[in-house]
Each structure stands twice: as C-alpha cells, then as structure tokens.
Amino acid sequence: MPVDMEKIVSLCKRRGFVFPSSEIYGGLGSCWDYGPMGVELKRNIRDMWWKAMVQERSDVVGIESSIMMHPRVWQASGHVGGFADPLVECKSCHLRWRVEDLDKEGTMSEDGNSRRCPSCGGELTPPRMFNLMFKTFMGALEEEASVVYLRPETAQGMFVNFDNIITTSRKKLPLGIAQIGRSFRNEITPGNFIFRTREFEQMEMEFFVKPGTDEQWFDYWTKERFSWYLKLGIKEKNLRLHPHSKDELAHYAKSCDDIEYLFPIGWSELEGIANRGNYDLIQHNAASRRNLSYYDAESGERYIPYVIEPSAGVDRTLLAVLIDAYHEEVVENRERVVLRLNPSLSPVKVAVLPLSKNEKLTPMAREVYEGLCADFMTCYDDAQSIGRRYRRQDEIGTPLCVTIDFASLEDHQVTIRDRDSLAQIRLPIDRLKEALEAKLKGEAFESSSLWAAGRR
Amino acid sequence: MPVDMEKIVSLCKRRGFVFPSSEIYGGLGSCWDYGPMGVELKRNIRDMWWKAMVQERSDVVGIESSIMMHPRVWQASGHVGGFADPLVECKSCHLRWRVEDLDKEGTMSEDGNSRRCPSCGGELTPPRMFNLMFKTFMGALEEEASVVYLRPETAQGMFVNFDNIITTSRKKLPLGIAQIGRSFRNEITPGNFIFRTREFEQMEMEFFVKPGTDEQWFDYWTKERFSWYLKLGIKEKNLRLHPHSKDELAHYAKSCDDIEYLFPIGWSELEGIANRGNYDLIQHNAASRRNLSYYDAESGERYIPYVIEPSAGVDRTLLAVLIDAYHEEVVENRERVVLRLNPSLSPVKVAVLPLSKNEKLTPMAREVYEGLCADFMTCYDDAQSIGRRYRRQDEIGTPLCVTIDFASLEDHQVTIRDRDSLAQIRLPIDRLKEALEAKLKGEAFESSSLWAAGRR
Numbered sequence: 085m086p087v088d089m090e091k092i093v094s095l096c097k098r099r100g101f102v103f104p105s106s107e108i109y110g111g112l113g114s115c116w117d118y119g120p121m122g123v124e125l126k127r128n129i130r131d132m133w134w135k136a137m138v139q140e141r142s143d144v145v146g147i148e149s150s151i152m153m154h155p156r157v158w159q160a161s162g163h164v165g166g167f168a169d170p171l172v173e174c175k176s177c178h179l180r181w182r183v184e185d186l187d188k189e190g191t192m193s194e195d196g197n198s199r200r201c202p203s204c205g206g207e208l209t210p211p212r213m214f215n216l217m218f219k220t221f222m223g224a225l226e227e228e229a230s231v232v233y234l235r236p237e238t239a240q241g242m243f244v245n246f247d248n249i250i251t252t253s254r255k256k257l258p259l260g261i262a263q264i265g266r267s268f269r270n271e272i273t274p275g276n277f278i279f280r281t282r283e284f285e286q287m288e289m290e291f292f293v294k295p296g297t298d299e300q301w302f303d304y305w306t307k308e309r310f311s312w313y314l315k316l317g318i319k320e321k322n323l324r325l326h327p328h329s330k331d332e333l334a335h336y337a338k339s340c341d342d343i344e345y346l347f348p349i350g351w352s353e354l355e356g357i358a359n360r361g362n363y364d365l366i367q368h369n370a371a372s373r374r375n376l377s378y379y380d381a382e383s384g385e386r387y388i389p390y391v392i393e394p395s396a397g398v399d400r401t402l403l404a405v406l407i408d409a410y411h412e413e414v415v416e417n418r419e420r421v422v423l424r425l426n427p428s429l430s431p432v433k434v435a436v437l438p439l440s441k442n443e444k445l446t447p448m449a450r451e452v453y454e455g456l457c458a459d460f461m462t463c464y465d466d467a468q469s470i471g472r473r474y475r476r477q478d479e480i481g482t483p484l485c486v487t488i489d490f491a492s493l494e495d496h497q498v499t500i501r502d503r504d505s506l507a508q509i510r511l512p513i514d515r516l517k518e519a520l521e522a523k524l525k526g527e528a529f530e531s532s533s534l535w536a537a538g539r540r
Numbered sequence: 541m542p543v544d545m546e547k548i549v550s551l552c553k554r555r556g557f558v559f560p561s562s563e564i565y566g567g568l569g570s571c572w573d574y575g576p577m578g579v580e581l582k583r584n585i586r587d588m589w590w591k592a593m594v595q596e597r598s599d600v601v602g603i604e605s606s607i608m609m610h611p612r613v614w615q616a617s618g619h620v621g622g623f624a625d626p627l628v629e630c631k632s633c634h635l636r637w638r639v640e641d642l643d644k645e646g647t648m649s650e651d652g653n654s655r656r657c658p659s660c661g662g663e664l665t666p667p668r669m670f671n672l673m674f675k676t677f678m679g680a681l682e683e684e685a686s687v688v689y690l691r692p693e694t695a696q697g698m699f700v701n702f703d704n705i706i707t708t709s710r711k712k713l714p715l716g717i718a719q720i721g722r723s724f725r726n727e728i729t730p731g732n733f734i735f736r737t738r739e740f741e742q743m744e745m746e747f748f749v750k751p752g753t754d755e756q757w758f759d760y761w762t763k764e765r766f767s768w769y770l771k772l773g774i775k776e777k778n779l780r781l782h783p784h785s786k787d788e789l790a791h792y793a794k795s796c797d798d799i800e801y802l803f804p805i806g807w808s809e810l811e812g813i814a815n816r817g818n819y820d821l822i823q824h825n826a827a828s829r830r831n832l833s834y835y836d837a838e839s840g841e842r843y844i845p846y847v848i849e850p851s852a853g854v855d856r857t858l859l860a861v862l863i864d865a866y867h868e869e870v871v872e873n874r875e876r877v878v879l880r881l882n883p884s885l886s887p888v889k890v891a892v893l894p895l896s897k898n899e900k901l902t903p904m905a906r907e908v909y910e911g912l913c914a915d916f917m918t919c920y921d922d923a924q925s926i927g928r929r930y931r932r933q934d935e936i937g938t939p940l941c942v943t944i945d946f947a948s949l950e951d952h953q954v955t956i957r958d959r960d961s962l963a964q965i966r967l968p969i970d971r972l973k974e975a976l977e978a979k980l981k982g983e984a985f986e987s988s989s990l991w992a993a994g995r996r
Contacts, residue, residue, distance in 0.1 A: 098708060099708060100601075105606045108824060112678075115608055116606065119701070119704065122603075142913075148573065152561070153571070154561070156562070215638075218677070221566075235977065244563070245563075249575065254923060270679070282608070372565055374564045
C-alpha cells in the first residue's frame with residue numbers, strides 16, 4: 085500500500101530527518117532544515133552521485149562555483165529577461181496569483197480580467213511578468229549597479245568556467261563538469277514538503293560534446309541516470325521515463341527526458357536530462373566577447389560544443405528514497421515501521437546496544453562503539469528496552485544492530501540483528517567489521533559463510 | 541622561505557584549484573569558484589572535519605539548516621540591530637569607508653569630519669551604521685513584510701533547532717550540534733584572495749553544556765581544535781593560540797580563543813573558539829516564547845545551557861593547507877613545485893601514467909585505472925613526457941604515481957613513484973591498493989615491508 089505524504093512528514097519530524105525551518109518562529113515559507121538523520125542521508129546521496137558522476141569517470145571533473153555570480157551571467161543566459169511567471173494581482177486584497185494556476189481552474193481571457201480573485205472575489209489586474217530570481221545588493225550602496233542574483237541553477241557556473249577548465253585540466257571532449265550546490269527560486273506556489281522549495285540543492289552535470297554526437301550522448305545519459313536511481317535501491321515500478329514533446333521543451337532545449345517517480349502526489353519529476361544544444365556557450369561567447377569555442381586536435385575542427393545536462397535534486401531524491409523505503413508491517417504481533425534503505429544510504433550503519441544500562445556492560449559496549457565509529461557512522465544507545473531500541477533503529481533504516489549482553493563478557497561474542505530479515509546471529513567482536521562490510525556491499529548477507537558460522 | 545600570496549593565487553589558477561567567479565565577465569568582487577582540484581581538496585577538508593566532529597563522537601550530531609531563515613531569528617540574535625559597521629561617505633565622490641579602517645591610519649573625531657576622503661580628499665559625512673547582512677525579498681511583493689536575510693553565520697541554525705534535536709535524538713547534555721554550510725556577509729573591505737570573502741563556507745559546532753562546566757569545556761575544545769589542524773598536517777610553528785582580552789570580546793562572549801595561522805599577510809584567524817554563555821538561547825527563548833530550557837534528569841535541575849562554539853572556515857583552512865604544503869625545490873638539477881599535502885587531503889590520490897600514448901600500453905593502463913577509481917580519486921594522464929606529467933602531479937600534491945611501461949606487459953608489475961622522497965619501487969599490479977592504503981594511512985611508507993619488497 086503506497087504511503088501518504090503525512091506519514092513521511094511525521095516520520096521526518098519524529099526521527100530527526102527534516103524539520104520546518106525556523107520552526108520556533110512559526111516556520112519560513114517552504115524552507116526546511118535537515119536534522120541529524122536527514123543530514124547523513126543527504127551526505128550519502130551526494131557522495132553516491134559524486135562517486136558515480138566524478139570519481140569513477142575520467143571524462144568528468146567537479147567544481148563548486150559561488151552562489152552569487154556576475155549579473156551579466158544571468159542576462160546572457162536569458163534568466164533576467166525570461167525566467168519569469170505571469171502574475172495577476174487582486175485589486176482588493178492584493179494577493180498575487182499565477183496565471184497558469186488560474187488557467188487550470190477555468191478559462192481566463194488575455195487581460196486576466198474575466199476571472200475574480202480566488203480568495204476574496206475581487207477584480208484582478210492584467211498579468212505582469214514576475215522574475216523568479218532572488219535579488220540582493222552587494223557592497224554598501226543599494227542601487228541598480230550593485231544588484232546581484234542568487235543563482236536559480238548551478239549550471240551557469242559550469243558554462244562560465246568552461247574555458248578555465250579546458251585550459252587547466254588538459255582534458256579533451258567529450259568532457260563533463262559536475263557540481264552539487266544550493267540554488268534559489270522565488271516560487272509563487274512552492275509546496276508538497278521538500279518537493280518544491282525556494283531554497284534547494286541541485287546535482288548537475290554539463291557534458292560538452294562535439295555537435296552531431298549530441299543525440300547519442302543524450303540517449304547514453306538518459307539510460308545512465310535512470311540506472312543510477314535503481315542502484316540507489318528505488319523500485320523500478322516506481323520509476324518511469326517521460327520524454328518531452330516539442331511543446332513542452334524549454335526554448336534552449338533540443339530534447340529533454342524527465343525521470344519521474346511515483347510520489348504520493350502522482351508521477352513527478354525527479355531529474356531532467358536535457359540536450360541544451362550550444363545555446364548557453366553561444367550566449368556567453370557573445371556577451372563576454374571571450375572565445376568559448378573548442379579546438380578539436382583530432383579532427384582539426386573548431387566548434388562551440390553541444391551540451392547534455394542531467395540535472396537532479398538532492399531534496400527530491402531524498403524524498404523519493406524515503407517514500408520508497410517506507411514499510412509498515414506486523415512482526416511478532418507488533419507493528420513496526422521500517423525503512424528498507426540501501427545500506428549505503430542508511431544514516432546510521434550500525435547501532436551498538438548494551439542489553440541494559442549496566443556498569444559491567446557499558447565498558448564493553450563503549451569499546452565496541454569505539455572500534456567501529458572510525459569506519460562507520462555508528463549509534464550508541466542504552467536507554468529504554470531493547471525492543472524499543474530495535475524499533476527506533478528500524479525507523480531510521482539502520483541495517484545492523486549489535487547487542488552486548490552478559491554472555492558477551494564471557495565469550496567476547498555479540499548478537500547481530502539484521503534489519504530486513506530480523507534474523508539474529510552471534511559473532512566474535514573482532515569479526516564485526518567484516519560483517520558490516522559484507523552487509524554494506526549489498527551481498528546476500530544471510531547466505532554468506534559469516535552468517536552461517538554465526539547462526540545459533 | 542615563506543611563500544607569497546601571488547604564487548599561491550597563480551598555482552590555484554594554473555592547476556584548477558581556484559578561479560575568480562564569473563571571470564569571463566571580469567569577475568565579481570571577492571567571489572571565487574573552486575575548480576576540479578579545489579573542489580576535491582574542499583571535500584576532503586569537510587570530510588575530515590565531519591569525521592572528527594560528528595562521526596567519531598557520540599556527543600555530537602549534525603544538521604543542515606536553510607540559508608534563508610525567518611527574519612525574527614536575526615532580530616533575536618542581535619544581528620539586525622547590531623551586526624553593523626560604522627561607515628562614512630565622501631560628500632564629493634560618494635565612496636564609503638569603514639571608520640575602523642580610517643582610525644587605523646590616524647585619529648578621527650566622533651563626527652568623522654576631521655578627516656578627508658582617502659580617495660579624493662573630499663569632506664566626509666558623519667558615521668552611519670551599515671548592516672552586513674545581505675537582504676532579499678521572499679514571495680511576490682517587495683515590501684518590508686517579506687524581507688529575508690542570507691545567514692551571516694550557520695550558528696543560529698543550531699540554536700533554533702536545539703529543542704527539536706533534544707526532543708528527537710534522546711541525547712543528554714553535553715551535546716554538540718554541528719553544521720557545514722555557506723554564509724554571507726556584505727563586507728566593505730573583503731580581500732586577500734579567499735581569506736575574506738562575501739560568500740564563504742563555515743564549519744561550526746555549538747556544544748551545549750551545563751552552566752558551571754563551560755570554562756572546562758572551553759579549554760577542552762580549544763585544545764581539541766588546535767590538534768585538529770596538526771592532524772591536517774599543518775606545521776606547529778605556523779600555528780598559534782591568541783586568547784582574546786576582555787576588550788576584544790564580542791558582546792555575547794564570556795571568553796574566546798583564536799587559532800591563528802602565519803599567512804603571508806601575517807598571523808590571522810583560522811578559527812575562533814568562543815564561550816557564548818547562554819546568550820543565544822536566552823534571546824530565542826524570550827523572542828519565540830518557546831521554552832528552550834533543558835531538564836537535567838541526573839541532577840533534577842532545569843536550566844538554559846551554556847554554549848561553546850568552535851567556528852572554522854573551509855576556505856581559510858584550504859588556503860592555510862595550500863600555503864603550508866607549498867614547496868619549491870631543486871631536484872636532479874631541475875626546479876619543482878611540490879604540495880606536500882597530507883595524503884588524506886590530496887585532491888588526487890594516485891595518477892596512472894602509461895609511459896607513452898601507445899596502443900599496447902593503453903589497455904593495461906586503463907585496466908589499472910579502472911581497478912583503482914572505485915576506491916580512490918584517480919587521475920589518468922597520457923599526454924606529454926613522463927617527467928612533465930610527474931611535475932604536474934607534484935604541483936597538485938598527488939602522493940603516488942603509477943607508471944606502466946613495456947616491461948609491465950611482460951611481468952604485470954608497475955613502477956610506483958613517491959611524491960615526497962621521489963623514490964621508485966616496482967610492485968605487482970595486484971598489490972597497488974595495499975600500497976595506496978599504506979600511504980594514505982600516513983605510515984612510514986618507505987620503511988614498510990611492501991616498500992622493501994619492491995625496491996630495485
């Protein structure tokens with residue numbers, strides 16, 4: 085049975101994944117903070133993306149560009165002129181509405197006056213364009229000359245650094261430039277928890293290729309990115325590809341595929357893979373008067389490269405991963421909530437649980453903790469009953485729990501409990517690392533020789 | 541001989557550590573982008589901090605809060621009222637100046653009129669307060685109600701989440717909450733490369749303790765943080781502690797120690813460790829009307845905790861690490877620049893270098909690359925002479941280079957070259973991982989049995 089969003093929001097709050105931002109002041113519109121569990125999950129998602137997209141590829145390099153960029157970047161990219169939504173304002177209550185949203189509810193004439201304000205029924209102004217970029221002022225003077233924007237995408241950081249990277253990295257095309265970082269859009273209608281927020285984190289890569297090879301690379305990256313979500317452990321039945329039709333395409337895109345996930349709000353975009361053509365480099369080439377063409381030593385040609393862009397969101401991926409891993413089940417006549425996360429994504433890899441808070445068990449349990457925490461994110465918990473502590477670990481998706489009991493003091497063995505099968509084995513303390521590494525590799529842990537050796 | 545800043549800036553540009561932001565548009569005042577090498581170094585610094593401050597401690601948890609927070613956070617924290625510099629403006633050329641900077645050059649009367657504009661000699665206005673927070677507008681209306689600030693520190697994210705974290709983590713005091721993230725200050729006089737910038741990345745931790753134990757924890761964290769920089773590999777002679785005198789303290793601080801590094805611009809702050817007392821929680825407790833006190837079950841007391849805050853900068857640490865590792869030396873009658881980085885910090889751990897670009901060597905070299913890149917950040921380079929490629933790797937601090945030559949095709953052995961000693965040994969391909977792991981652990985690699993076995 086699919087989980088609804090309320091259950092996810094509740095789990096996130098209860099177990100320290102996601103809190104409303106500035107909650108003690110009533111929250112701030114669609115901004116969220118990641119708690120102790122959320123931040124570890126986020127770090128793991130980022131690391132898996134970086135490993136797949138940068139570390140394991142000799143044809144991609146990483147960067148981190150600043151959030152504040154020169155305003156001319158956004159003029160050249162088209163964001164100052166075109167990154168805007170048409171809004172109408174109510175003449176009575178002064179609330180503003182997206183024409184697109186009003187359109188969905190019924191017809192609306194071009195001057196926006198045939199409809200009334202959905203809130204108070206007042207008369208609406210004609211639509212005006214409203215830019216989605218956040219604007220601030222750099223330096224001591226609040227005047228037009230010092231306006232800077234918060235980036236609405238990380239992508240432009242790659243385009244304006246293309247020349248620097250080609251020059252200093254000595255790499256040849258095809259070459260990707262990848263970045264993870266926050267972006268900001270002053271959305272009129274954010275919502276659905278962390279699905280659409282005004283501050284969000286992107287994982288973007290611009291893959292520069294020779295014109296003519298772009299469609300083939302576009303297909304390659306669509307497949308590659310789709311399979312990445314499968315590797316994260318997301319169920320294939322909850323993923324689908326949505327190729328954009330011509331009238332859905334952004335003006336700069338030759339083609340675009342969305343990878344969609346079956347969220348509780350319906351199929352929605354997780355990642356977009358776009359063939360941006362040479363739009364951005366052509367624009368910056370002209371606006372900056374810097375030659376952004378590439379000399380292809382093999383063919384002797386000089387050209388402005390085409391760009392394939394897989395653009396993913398950290399927050400959306402995190403949400404999809406949580407929804408996909410969430411299970412409620414009845415075990416031993418008790419309900420449990422369990423996150424069946426890919427162990428590589430689990431915020432905590434192993435919990436060390438002394439059977440009770442006891443002066444004899446504590447030193448050994450601390451020793452076990454100290455022996456693991458340098459290599460694995462480890463949780464130490466000695467409060468409440470062992471059953472409740474197991475349940476707490478299930479709720480945050482901890483793959484293995486290690487229990488130290490009085491027999492451990494004698495035989496230096498501990499009990500390992502598997503999150504998914506609930507099976508328990510007893511192993512010598514010095515084989516714990518091995519067991520954890522096997523589980524993290526996603527091997528069929530219960531058919532391993534280690535498991536067989538420990539079975540009681 | 542100490543290195544000057546120009547050499548570091550030049551290396552950073554030349555080898556892809558740091559580029560000026562939006563460089564093709566002439567740059568943006570004191571904003572910088574991290575290139576392929578810079579981003580890896582930054583990631584390693586962040587990871588080492590997170591490991592030491594969160595992963596290996598059961599008394600610290602992590603969070604990531606949003607950059608945009610509720611404006612009342614900054615009213616309560618004192619930033620709206622007090623986070624300001626007094627500025628004077630020239631009545632002729634309208635440039636603005638920090639009173640503090642003019643003071644340094646000579647005496648200045650309280651109304652600021654006794655001095656003239658350093659640029660044009662014009663008359664100056666009386667000083668006015670200028671807030672250092674960047675301001676923007678959220679939602680569709682640009683009016684006071686929708687003003688939000690970009691955070692000038694990550695710390696307030698921890699204070700406003702204190703209650704959420706105590707409730708959901710079931711941890712007891714002393715407890716730390718740690719965060720890594722970008723902060724923004726509209727500095728009037730930024731400069732010295734990435735030392736003082738308007739957009740920067742902080743690594744902050746708020747350690748909540750029982751009042752009365754605060755000075756003891758303050759001493760503990762000062763020692764702990766000082767030793768962290770030694771673990772990064774920074775030379776002890778270039779580090780010093782600067783305890784603040786009473787008149788240097790911020791209004792909220794009971795005491796503060798700076799860890800300083802001997803930058804080319806002189807001894808300057810790398811990190812501040814402050815005893816913030818209960819200032820922030822008291823302020824938020826009053827402003828939010830939420831009870832932010834803590835019930836201490838052991839002693840039966842209820843109190844507002846005191847806070848010790850070690851606050852470090854990613855960018856400054858990166859700069860110090862680069863300066864400290866930079867060496868020019870003459871080897872075999874040729875000059876080389878080498879970054880003697882702690883191998884854990886090196887952007888690239890190992891370079892795979894076929895002796896020449898050759899159809900017989902390439903497949904084996906690619907195989908060696910593929911075998912390493914899942915575990916280590918690996919570089920593959922087959923262009924130019926082997927000597928030049930070694931020099932390039934020295935300049936970015938790569939600890940080990942692996943060379944594949946024609947003999948490798950016969951005996952499946954490769955040559956490993958050590959960055960620091962320049963010694964070379966020959967080892968079977970299947971022992972490469974072992975050699976790398978030994979080097980990364982910082983063991984005396986050349987006295988290892990592996991090294992002895994491979995010595996020619």
